Amino acid sequence: MKKKIPVIFRKIDGYIDGFLPTLPHSYGRVESYCRNEGHNEADYFYAIKGRLATEDEYKETLKELRTIYEDDESELVVRKKIATYWKANFYEV
Secondary structure, eight states: OOEEEEEEEEEETTEEEEEETTSOBOTTEEEEEETTTEEEEEEHHHHTSSEEOOHHHHHHHHHHHHHHHOSSSEEEEEESSOOTTOOOOBOOO
């Protein structure tokens, strides 16, 4: 069975951001991806800014993320919100 990697898409300031809460990130932040900037980290207040993106809005970003993260062992799964039970690794500072 493939490992499922949740991704939440939000439209913020006209851009579609994908948030990957189970990927390693700094404490208090979440891994994010935006087509115009690539990978980054965002704090919680940025991650809840804007609104949920529609399927039409996020389809190109999802296509890009699939080329990066999907393989024989992993697959992306689109979710609507961050679940409190998801576990992530934190970078040591």
